Amino acid sequence: HGSSEIALQAAQDWQDQRKLSIPDPNAALTLRDLIFIYIQSRPELHRRTKEAIARALRGPDASFADKIADQLTRADLETLRQAARQSGAGPNTINKQQAYIRAALAWGVEQGHLNINPWGGFKRLKAPRYQMQATLEDFRRIVQVAPDWMAWALAVCYSTAARWGLVELFGLRWTAFDWRAGTVGIVQGKTGRPKVVPVSQGFLAEAWRRFQADRAQGFAMVVHRGDGRPIRSYRTAWLKAVKLAGIDKPIRPYDIRHCVATMHLDSGTPLPVVASLLGHSSPQVTAMVYAHAIDGRARQAVEALPGLTD
Numbered sequence: 001h002g003s004s005e006i007a008l009q010a011a012q013d014w015q016d017q018r019k020l021s022i023p024d025p026n027a028a029l030t031l032r033d034l035i036f037i038y039i040q041s042r043p044e045l046h047r048r049t050k051e052a053i054a055r056a057l058r059g060p061d062a063s064f065a066d067k068i069a070d071q072l073t074r075a076d077l078e079t080l081r082q083a084a085r086q087s088g089a090g091p092n093t094i095n096k097q098q099a100y101i102r103a104a105l106a107w108g109v110e111q112g113h114l115n116i117n118p119w120g121g122f123k124r125l126k127a128p129r130y131q132m133q134a135t136l137e138d139f140r141r142i143v144q145v146a147p148d149w150m151a152w153a154l155a156v157c158y159s160t161a162a163r164w165g166l167v168e169l170f171g172l173r174w175t176a177f178d179w180r181a182g183t184v185g186i187v188q189g190k191t192g193r194p195k196v197v198p199v200s201q202g203f204l205a206e207a208w209r210r211f212q213a214d215r216a217q218g219f220a221m222v223v224h225r226g227d228g229r230p231i232r233s234y235r236t237a238w239l240k241a242v243k244l245a246g247i248d249k250p251i252r253p254y255d256i257r258h259c260v261a262t263m264h265l266d267s268g269t270p271l272p273v274v275a276s277l278l279g280h281s282s283p284q285v286t287a288m289v290y291a292h293a294i295d296g297r298a299r300q301a302v303e304a305l306p307g308l309t310d
Helices: 002-021 031-041 047-056 074-086 091-110 136-145 148-160 201-217 235-244 255-266 271-278 283-289 291-304
Strands: 183-187 194-198
Touching: 031 047, 031 091, 047 074, 047 091, 074 091, 136 148, 136 235, 136 255, 148 183, 148 201, 148 235, 148 255, 194 271, 255 271, 271 283, 283 291
Parallel strands: none
Antiparallel strands: 183 194
16 A cells, blocks of 8 residues: 555656646746747657757757747857857758757747747858759769669659658658659658659659569668668768769769759749749749749740840
8 A cells, every 4th residue: 555655656746847847838938948849849840850959959058048038149149150160060050050940939939939039130151052063964874873772762852852861752651652643742851841742653653663562571661772771871872873973073962853943944834833842932932042043044035035126
């Protein structure tokens, strides 16, 4: 009898302590508390996104995380940036961390937890812009010499405009395919928002063949090395394939997504349609990212106009 009472008391103590650890959303929230509530309310956020946010709030220089969220200052943002620099992060990685936290702060304003987004007006760091040189012909050469799993991975990216990486491409499962509708559903790594894209009949036929083989062995992942396990590392295999293809210019597997977008725009596909295929939040985002392709189309359109006096 006594041991039962002790056990019940221990359980009650554990529950009381757990309640104490959960922030009260009606109280003035620290950044750390806000992030906790934000992550709990956004189950669609990918695990790696959550890990990236958690990394930004760790370390001896992360005292800003315990400040009241809507009282954060520019100096706190600089503290975050400096800590990231000291850990070896570059401008692009730092900008991602800043964007993740700013999104949480914006969510806090929308939910009524905060009065303002204190980092809403601060720009990102200037980062060297990557100049893509890859072409469709480059990827065709790589596919010819790459191992089967990599050639298939490139085909998936090419057909779905999925982002190459551990989140979207290598996290894709066969359950994402709607075989009757001819579509693939992808949870985007950057935002956690889902997108559903139509795919060609040729790609769907090859996907169905691979699905049948994988289902027979109980494999759930769309891309794997033949053992059903998710791809965790691809850099060495990629560099080897690029070398075998005889390509001596900078090229990333991610560039195939940019090739697809540029080809759609060059062929006259309407901007809202391209934005939907890419999973962009609006056509304005697509226009900003692919301004070079749109400028080229604008030049062609101007040159094609008949003369006013003809």
